[in-house]
Structure formats: structure tokens, C-alpha cells
Amino acid sequence: MKNSLYGNVSVSVALCVSLTPAFASAGPDTSRIINGTQAAKGDWPFMTAVISEGSDAYQGQFCGASFIGGRYVLTASHCVNKMSPDDIEVSVGIHDLSNEDTEGQRVGVQAIYMHEDYNANTFSNDIAIIELKQELTSTSVELATNSLVDSLEASNPDLTVMGWGNLSTTTNDYPNILYQVDVPYVDRSTCQNIGGSYSTVGEDAICAGYAEGGKDSCQGDSGGPLLYNDNGTYKQVGIVSWGIGCAQSNAYGVYANAGYFNQGWITEKTDGVSYTQNKYYTNSDATQLTLQFPLRNYSSESFDITNIALPAGFTLTGNTCTSELAQDDTCQLTVQVDVATATASPTSSSTSTTSGSTTVTTTTKRSTITVTTDHSQSSELKMNTSFITTSSSDTTTTTSTKSSSGASLGLGLFAIFAYMSRRKKALDHA
Structure with a gap:
């Protein structure tokens, strides 16, 4: 099964996803979106497939990622938004998704760390770390520094x-073999000058592609690496995030800027302090919940928890984290949650999507436990509990009679003003 986009997307994004074939009518005449070539087996040993738990690699792969060493994989936040570690697995080093018996290392997920400022509507700060249940010795990709990424502005090299x-722009044509393509770096001002959604591309992202289109990443490539050949060493400069359609003219691919987050956010999330960043409860009718938040220290630095700040409705009922946490030690916080109190006044967000005559509204209410430590890198751990409710309503829709070709053109024109993530949609191979 191919996983769907997360629930809290804007109306424009949701419609755009449902109208993927319409992009072809407004873009270049090409049957190959990325218009690249099959990658040679062994060329990219750090390449990682993000897979729905329990599914085979081909049917279950919905995003890409890159192995960055130890027990950590780098991907996009929109790939893992509203997902729990038990929902996914990864295959590190796989090349042929239909040959996972002899390729790659299939590993379970211990924790997911999304960027705290990720915006699901604009895709800003679209970066996440997946922590694996075990440490691997596979070949890892080297991450570019921010200064290296900045230096690309001068030469606009191929990436x-x-x-x-x-x-394909017209059908679902997902390969089992890894594909690759070269696209030129596009300086930020050129990218922003396209206007619309591109005007807000900031330092947290970079653009790549051709003004005339024809070569690009697309749905299913989300979270995968964008690489620069730095004198013979490939370094990751970006993470596949979003674009208007795929391989469209004047619609570059947008990538999270790996260099911008390197030596800062990435270092903090890969320092060995393991915790649960997000718990999700959807349409739950529970009035009381008992939640457990384990902490694990995989780093060589021992640390103490110095403070635990609980939100309204949360009561600490168990705490085994009262002494120093040495390397490989584990402790746990247990809390009792009064759901009515917890959902009365937490951080709240609401989004609506419309399909036909039905509008679906998703409301998320989030409460945060803040744990303070004396660890040199992870001095503050935020553990979120989100209560998600969905409701649907019928709306009156007036439609006019048009020919099928006219309708397709209208959809294609609308799609130009919307943008979409590059994560695979649901049931692509069902």
C-alpha cells in the first residue's frame, strides 16, 4: 500500500494531489517526469527507502531518505508527519525494491524527530530525523556545510x-529500481522571482531544475537526497520536498537545505539522546489516558534531568529518571492525562480540505511536556501529545456542463497555482 499525504494539508495542496495527471497538460511534453536513468547498483549505498510497516518494500515504499550514520536516517518532515515509529520501517542501501531478500538492511524505527518549526502548509523547515532501533555500519552520506551550499550560488552546478x-506525468509509473537525474542548482532569487509559493522560499530551502522543465524529482521521491559532487566526494545538500507538478516549466523543485540544518538542528537530534517527540490520538473517545515517555541515552555523555514541566491535564505518576543517565541507560516518565482538561486550551490548529461536495475539517490540539537536562546538546526535550479530530460536512456544489477536454484544461490551469509534496499517494499499486 502507498501511504496518503498527511491530513493537515491546505485545500490547494489536497486538490493538487488529486489532480496529478492534470499537470501534464500545462507542462512540457515528456513521458518521463524525472527523465533520468537507472542508478547503478552500489553507487548510492546510503540511499534509504521509507516503508509502511509490515509491507513489502515495493508496495510499501512511500518516501526516500538517506543514511547519515549510526542509528540515524535523514528525510523530510512531511514524510513522517502524524506518524508513530511503529507505523514505518526503513531499508538502508536497497537498490531494487522487489529484491529486498538480498538487498538492503530492513530496520525498525525507534523514534521520529520532526523539525519543531515545520509548517505543513508552506513546507518550510521540511526536515526530519528517523532514529533506528539498532546502530548500522552501512556507508553513510556526508552532509554539506552551510558554507558549501552558499558557495553553489556562484556557479549553479549540476546536482x-x-x-x-x-x-510519468499521466499515469502511476513507479519503478522498482532506483532512478537518478542531474538538475542544476538555481539561485534563491531566481527561484523566488517565479512568484506564488516560490516567493517564500527561504534559507531553509534550495531550488534545482531547468527553467524549461523536463527533468525533476516527483511523487515518491520525497525525503530523498540531493547531492553535489565536491571534487569527487558526493555531499548531500538537499532533501526532496515540494514543487508545482513535476518537471514543469518555470516550476523548480524545492529541497530542504541540508547544509542550513547541519551542525545545528541535525547535530542535536543525532547526539544519542532518544525520546518520544510526538504521540497522536485520532478521534479518541477516551477520558483518561496513561502515557509512557521512555528516555534512552545512546551518547557517551552522562546527564541528569533537571526539570519536568507538565501542561494542564497532565499528572506525573511515575518517574524512574531521578538519577544520572549514563551511556546505554534507560528511564521512563509515566503521566496520567485528563483528556477534557488537556484539550481545553492547548496549542490548536485546524485545516479543511474539500473534495466534491464534502469538506473534511481536521483539528489538532497539542499539549507539550518540556524536559530540561544538563546534556551539552539536548538541554531541552519537548514531548508532544496531539489529539486529532476529523469531521466532514456536505456542501452545495454547482457545476456547469463542459466537455471533458475543457474540464481537463481547467484543472490543469488550477494546478499551476497549487503545489504539492513529493510523497507517494495512497494505493498507487493496489
């Missing part, structure tokens, strides 16, 4: 992006 994403 290489890869994934198992869609190859």
Missing part, C-alpha cells in the same frame, strides 16, 4: 537527485 518516484 544529482534520486528515488523510486513516479516516472
